[in-house]
Amino acid sequence: MVVLLYVDDMIVTGSDEGEIAKLRAELSTRFDMKILGELSHFLGLEVKNMKDGVLLSQEGYAKKLVEKYGLKLSKRRSTPLDISEKLRRDVGSLLPDPKSYRSLVGGLLYLTITRPDIAFSVGLISRYLQEPRKPHLEAAKKILKYVNCTLDLGLFYKRGGGFLLNGYTDADFGGDLDKRRSTSGYVFLCNNTSVSWCSKKQDAVVLSTTEAEYKAATLAAQECVWLRRLITDVYHQIHKATDLFGDNQSAIKLAYNPVCHARTKHIEIEHHFIREKVLDGTIDNKEVRSDLNVADIFTKTLSKGPFEFLRARLGLISKNNFKGEC
Incomplete structure (x- = not known):
């Protein structure tokens, strides 16, 4: 699982010189420090500040x-x-x-x-x-x-334009050929660029696509709650529900309707976390067409066309598009 967070200029460059100086002074009393200037490289990561945003x-x-x-x-x-x-x-x-x-x-x-x-x-x-x-x-x-x-x-994070967080979730039913376990995938985007994503084999065999997708949605819901808290701490309070898109109607209906039936009555309590977050207004579970589900790229191999389409939706763009810009 990977998480990247960028909020306007505040996190990357800092916007209050007085507060920055105060923080430096406090840190220098505890650590040996050198002022190296604007961040450009860090442990293999390249950070390029440009007119419209930041490219990682x-x-x-x-x-x-x-x-x-x-x-x-x-x-x-x-x-x-x-x-x-x-x-x-x-x-x-x-x-x-x-x-x-x-x-x-x-x-x-x-x-x-x-x-x-x-x-x-x-x-x-x-x-x-x-x-x-x-x-x-x-x-x-x-x-x-x-x-x-x-x-x-690289991932391009655009400056300005507010702060809209939404997510996509998907699952590949029984894709693991050794133990027949499914793969959960999710991605959260802020202003159309990925900030958190995950591709993970599920910890048990499931009996239907509904169960696989429901478990994947629960995993995404946990990440969503954490991201909302993080954003509240470093930026501002989120007052509206976060849209979480999936392409399985049965899993979405199960998140809204607590009625159990033969395909879902055996699902363990821990996987009903998403239902609680849907009912309390934290998450709005919505349907999206399978070919537009960005999380599909985290659950299976894809042919060239769909792969390149979803890759672009992740916010990955070529550094060559920004030659000469700073």
Whole structure:
């Protein structure tokens, strides 16, 4: 799970010189400090302040990762994994030295800080760290080849325009081929750019798509409550319900209607958290067309067209679009 938060100029650059000086003075009494100027690089993250907002990326880090594994001249890929990609725990020959695989997956995991488009694929290959096999390594290299073709992508946070938070949730029913567990995915966007996202295998087998989507929505609801509290602490109080979009009508109806039936009566109490938040007005659970559900990119592999469409909806754009701007 990754969370990024940017609120106008206040969080990134600071807008009150007096308060900034006061904070520096207080911190300097406890820590050795140096004033390094405006933030541009931090632990592999690149921060570029421009006229209309801030661009976050990891282009330099990604280049080093590609070069480390000798894939700088690799063939172009338009998606991280093929739509037909089917990985299994026990298929393929074991790698003689799993350390390289684990290092590659770790490097890709760090890259997901600013690259939500690879979150599902990296989460998928990270399931096989204990006993990695040849197909798992091949899949990891495919992701890195895709990264090599999209080095300039970053998250652009636009200045101004208010602060509108909304989320999308989705689930892939029984997508894990080893234990037949489903994958939950969600993303929250602020002014059309991702600030928090997650792709996670569910902890138990579910019996229907309704149950899978309902559990995914509950996971998103927990994140929504935390984000609302964080925004209240650093920016302002949110007075209206946060829209949470999903593409499963049954799961949405279940969140509003406490009537249980054969498909849902066995669902554990903890997963009814979203119902409580819908009823108390914190969340407004709404339906969205499946092809417009941004969270779809966090639950399954997609073909080029849908993948690129949803990637753009995440707020990922090319750094080349801003050449010359500052």
